[in-house]
Amino acid sequence: DAKTTQPNSMESNEEEPVHLPCNHSTISGTDYIHWYRQLPSQGPEYVIHGLTSNVNNRMASLAIAEDRKSSTLILHRATLRDAAVYYCILANAGGTSYGKLTFGQGTILTVHP
Amino acid sequence: EAQVTQNPRYLITVTGKKLTVTCSQNMNHEYMSWYRQDPGLGLRQIYYSMNVEVTDKGDVPEGYKVSRKEKRNFPLILESPSPNQTSLYFCASRTQGANYGYTFGSGTRLTVV
Numbered sequence: 287d288a289k290t291t292q293p294n295s296m297e298s299n300e301e302e303p304v305h306l307p308c309n310h311s312t313i314s315g316t317d318y319i320h321w322y323r324q325l326p327s328q329g330p331e332y333v334i335h336g337l338t339s340n341v342n343n344r345m346a347s348l349a350i351a352e353d354r355k356s357s358t359l360i361l362h363r364a365t366l367r368d369a370a371v372y373y374c375i376l377a378n379a380g381g382t383s384y385g386k387l388t389f390g391q392g393t394i395l396t397v398h399p
Numbered sequence: 400e401a402q403v404t405q406n407p408r409y410l411i412t413v414t415g416k417k418l419t420v421t422c423s424q425n426m427n428h429e430y431m432s433w434y435r436q437d438p439g440l441g442l443r444q445i446y447y448s449m450n451v452e453v454t455d456k457g458d459v460p461e462g463y464k465v466s467r468k469e470k471r472n473f474p475l476i477l478e479s480p481s482p483n484q485t486s487l488y489f490c491a492s493r494t495q496g497a498n499y500g501y502t503f504g505s506g507t508r509l510t511v512v
Contacts, residue, residue: 320500329403329489330442332500386457387491387501389434389442 290374295394298364306359306393308374313354317376320387321348321359325370330389333359335377369397401426405490405504412480412511420475420507422490428502429495431473432457433465435486436506442489448473449495480511 291309298304310319320335334341334348336357341348347360361368371392378386403424412418424431432447434457444457448467462484464476473492477484490504 322501327506329503329506330491330501332502335500386432386444386447387442388444388458391441 289388290376290390292372292374292390292393294391295396297396297398298361299398300365301363304361304364304368304395304397306361306372306374306395307356308358309356310374310376311355313376314378317378319348319350319354319357320375320377321346322373322375322387322389323368323370324373324392325367330373333372364395364397366397366399369395371395401502403490403492403502403504405488405507407507408505409508410510412509414481414511415479418477418480418509420477420488420490420509422473422475422504423471424473424490424492424502425471426492426494426502427470428492429470431467431490431492432501433463433473433475434489434491435459436489437486445475445488480509482511485509485511 318335318337321333322330323333324330334346336348349358371394373389373392375387406421429450433445434442436442443459445463446457446465448454451470454465454467488507491501493499493501
C-alpha cells in the first residue's frame with residue numbers, strides 16, 4: 287500500500303485557517319486521496335477526497351499538487367470542534383486492495399480559543 | 400438518518416466466551432469493513448466484504464470471523480476471545496467505487512479479561 291506522511295501535531299487558533307499537509311510520494315495513478323478525522327471517543331468521520339483536481343465541500347478544501355505527490359487539507363476557519371486527529375489516506379480504485387483504507391498515525395490538531 | 404450502527408458500545412467478557420459484535424447500515428452500501436484501533440498502532444483492517452456472501456481478510460484477521468448474509472449486516476464474531484483482542488472496534492461502509500467516502504460506526508469498546 288502506498289504510504290502517507292503527516293506531521294504528528296499542529297496547533298491553530300480559533301477562527302484562523304488551518305493547512306494540514308500530507309506527503310504521498312509513491313501515489314499511483316489509481317489512488318484517491320482521502321481525508322478523515324476522528325474526534326475524541328468517536329469513529330472516524332469522512333472529510334473530503336479527490337483524485338487530481340482541488341475539491342471543496344462544506345467542511346473543507348483539498349488542494350492537490352500537480353504531481354499528486356502531496357496534498358493539503360484546508361480548514362478555512364478553525365473552531366474548537368475541529369480539534370481532532372486528521373488522517374490522510376490513499377484509497378486504491380482497483381486491484382486487490384480495492385477500496386481499502388490504510389490509516390497512518392495522523393495529525394493531532396489542537397485549536398486554541 | 401444515514402448511519403452505521405454497532406452494538407454493543409461497551410462489552411466486558413471473559414477469555415474463551417464466544418461473542419458477536421453487530422454492525423448494520425441503512426444506506427444500501429455494498430462495501431463493509433471492520434477495523435480495530437489500538438494505542439500506537441492506529442486503525443487496522445480486520446475483514447472486509449465487497450457484497451453479500453463476499454468477504455476477505457484484512458491485515459489482522461486472526462481470531463475473528465465475519466459473515467455477510469444480508470447487505471445491511473456485517474457481524475464480527477470472536478469464537479474464543481483472548482485478552483489481546485481487547486480493543487476499540489469500528490465498522491465502516493460505503494457504496495461501490497473509490498469515488499466515495501466511508502461512513503464509520505461509533506465504535507465498540509471490547510475488554511477481554
